[in-house]
Amino acid sequence: MALDGVTLAYLVSELAPQLTGARIDKISQPEKDEVHFQLRLQHGSIRLLLSTSATSPRFHLTQENKKNPPSPPMFCMILRKHLEGGKIVDLHQRELERVVTFEIQNYNDRGDLVTLHLHLEIMGKHSNLILVDPTTSTILDGLKRYSHAISRYREVLPGRTYLAPPSQGKQPPLEDEELWRKTLYEEDLDRPITSLLLARFAGISPELAREIVIQAGVNMEIRLHQCGDIDFSRLYQAYRRLSNPEGVPEIRPCLYYNSTPQSSPVAFSFVPFQQYQELRIENPSSLNDAIRSFYLSKSNNNTLESKRGSLRKVVQDQHAHFSKKLKLYDEALSNANSGLAYQKWGELLTANLYHISQGSVEVAVEDYYDPLLSSVVIPLNPHISAIDNAQRYYKRYNKAKATLRQTEPLKEAALEEVRYLDSLRVSLEQASTLAELDEIHVELVNQGYVAGKHLKKDNFKPKKGRPNTKSKSKANVKTPKEAIHPRVYRSSQGRIIYVGKNNAQNDWLSLRKGKPNDLWLHVKQIPGSHVLVPLEEGEEFPDDSTLEEAAALAIYYSQARGSSQVPVDYTHVKQLKKPNSAKPGMVIYEQNWTLYLTPKLEVLEQLLASEELSE
Missing domain, CATH: 1.10.287 (Helix Hairpins)
Known part of the structure; x- marks a missing residue:
């Protein structure tokens, strides 16, 4: 969901009491489109994030302390020169436009107390952060500089006059229903109401426009000429409730998640939205927390997908070769x-x-x-x-x-x-965390597909014996010991089922973790995860339900996901062998049984919901 003007107004109202009077202790620019202010308050310190990212422009308090570049960018140094040590005296939003202005007082080079304006313009790919001297409307600098070659309307360059983003001609919240109707009738009668709300009224995003129509109880596709007096009345009441920040006495921030376990939030809102009522809902303590959680998850997902994409290209190129x-x-x-x-x-x-x-x-x-x-x-x-x-x-x-x-x-x-x-x-597509992708990256380095120092992760305790007193060369230095965390599930009978996340974990499960009598499963002749079911001493097989559920997980975490009548081999760990010079995750076996299975959706959902933290 976009940070629209209405939501931004609620956020400004929520954060203004905390930020007003705060001292700017430190300014950093960890990313090219992101600035952090370390603020000092009477009761402690907080960190303010200002982002002009094309995909997620925003501002909110954050606890994330990102690593800074070796040398600060020019814009960061300009902010430090003018704003460090200063005090935020006010922040406000121009009507319901997506422009937030921070008024900051500080002493200049001559020792005079001056007030500067820092404008955060949240406008998608045109978002910007501009420092302005309000006495002369002169731009001191902008995070994104551009001249008339880029924009004929204005230049963002030091020394130029600051011009606010061009008005879109939208109406602020209207308290008169007749004027509201008249504003709508100025548009094409055949346009959908959602499109008209978005085009004519300030602060409304597509999600908010849909919510107004839904809460009004009219058809989502209704057009202007199809609305009667009752429809208009309901639409106006919903519009007043949702688009006027002064009309909602108390907000109830919400985060919305898909039903899948460990999913990321897919949307947020300042009050419960009916359009998301089928999703899992969480209620953060503040709108800032909701926005922070949403964008942190989005940022992590973007980083995850970026790394997955780069590794996927390596694998695809090698596969084609x-x-x-x-x-x-x-x-x-x-x-x-x-x-x-x-x-x-x-x-x-x-x-x-x-x-x-x-x-x-x-x-x-x-x-x-x-x-x-x-x-x-x-x-x-x-x-x-x-x-x-x-x-x-x-x-x-x-x-x-x-x-x-x-x-x-x-x-x-x-x-x-x-x-x-x-x-x-398969491992790449099913990886859900950066740590899992890092393990795959190390594996690619070790196999020579990616340039880099070959790393052998030593996940096991060293054997006892005399310590090696010889000096270690670079080639002999091992990476720090890290724990392996496979997926862990519980069967309907309460039995533990382990599933490897990648080839390194598959080897560990099959050749280290598994005891000789434990049951091992893998989809027949199809790439996928190794699955391990620990058995008690003297027990040859688990119960039938656990066996079928373990086979269902083996299918789910394989290239055969979604197929029917999939053959799954199962045998005991003692039957597994790893040939010399075999690739990671590759094992052979001679004695096995084969189960043909079409996983049931409800069984898979229960299994996936039973996931536990690995030891």
């Missing part, structure tokens, strides 16, 4: 297999040398390999002798045989790479 190799190897093997017939032609020529005339371009001989003794026509080079023609075919046969001998291992190696990259694809 090895797939192309496989195609070339298949063509070479196909040609080589057809070349094996040259041995027979050489032998037939050798057996019929006395029948071949010098200078012949072909010869028909009897195929004594065929029980029917059929005739075979063999092409000849007329410029060489019959025996040389036979030797030529022997050489072609030997070349084909050598090609097969050399190419088959190369094809198998390329096929193994493709299978491994398929498993990485």
Whole structure:
């Protein structure tokens, strides 16, 4: 949801008492479009975030302390020069426009107390943060500088006169219903009401326009010419309730989540919105907390998706590379297999040398390999002798045989790479945290797909013995020990089920965590997670419900998600073996059972809701 003018008005009203009178202790610019103010109050300190990001422009209090660049950007230094040590004396919003002005008093170079205005313009990709001297309306600097080459309306450059963003000609909240109707009738009668509310009245976002129509109890697609007096009356009352910050005596901030476990908030509002009533709702203690949580989650998701995208490109490029190799190897093997017939032609020529005339371009001989003794026509080079023609075919046969001998291992190696990259694809798409993506990144580095120092995570306690007193070189230094946290679920019978999140965790679950008698599951010949069900001593299998639910999780966390009648192999951990030089997550087994299953949606939902924090 966008931070519209109405919501912004509530946020300004909520934060103004906290921010007025606060001293600016420190200013930082951790990102190119984000500025942080460390503010000092009588009872402690708080951090104010001002963002001009194209996707999430906003301001709110935050607890996030981001790492700063090695040297501060120019705009940050300008703010420090003029504002550090200053006091916020007021903040206000111009009508319901998405422009918030911070009035800050501070002493200038000459020791005079002056007031400067810091305008935060929240306008999507045109958002900006501009420092202005209000006595002369001169711009001291802007976070995003641009000249008339970018905007014909105004320039944002030091020394230029500050002009507020152009007015959109929208009406502020109207208290007269007749005037409100008249304003609507100035537009096209065939336009939907939601579109008219958005176009004619200040502070309204698409979500708020929809909510006005929903709370009025009229059809979402209703058009102006279809509205009667009762419809207009209901629409106006809903408009007054939701679009006039002075008309709501008490706000009730809400965060909305999808039903999936551990989901991120998908929207926020200053009062409960009926359009989100099917979603899971949380009620933060303040609007600031709701906005902070929403945008923090959005920022984390953007970072997550950015990293996932970069890793996905690496995997896709490598997959395309090895797939192309496989195609070339298949063509070479196909040609080589057809070349094996040259041995027979050489032998037939050798057996019929006395029948071949010098200078012949072909010869028909009897195929004594065929029980029917059929005739075979063999092409000849007329410029060489019959025996040389036979030797030529022997050489072609030997070349084909050598090609097969050399190419088959190369094809198998390329096929193994493709299978491994398929498993990485599944892990990448199912990763839900930056930590999981970091594990995949380390794996890509270790496998040589990404440049970087090879890291071997030592997740296990070292064996006891004499300490190594020799000096360690860089190559021998291991990364700090980190715990592995697979997914942990509870079956309907209360049994624990472990699911690996990536290949490193799959190896750990199957080869370290699992005891010899524990049950291991994996979708047959399809990339996916390893699943482990711990068993008691002397227990051969879990109950049928747990077995089916573990198989359902194996399908869900595999490339076969959404398929039906999926084969799932299960066996005991003691049957697993990892060949030398095998890729991470690759194991082999000889004895197993196979279960064919179509996971039930309600069973999966209960399982996913049972997820616990791993040890």
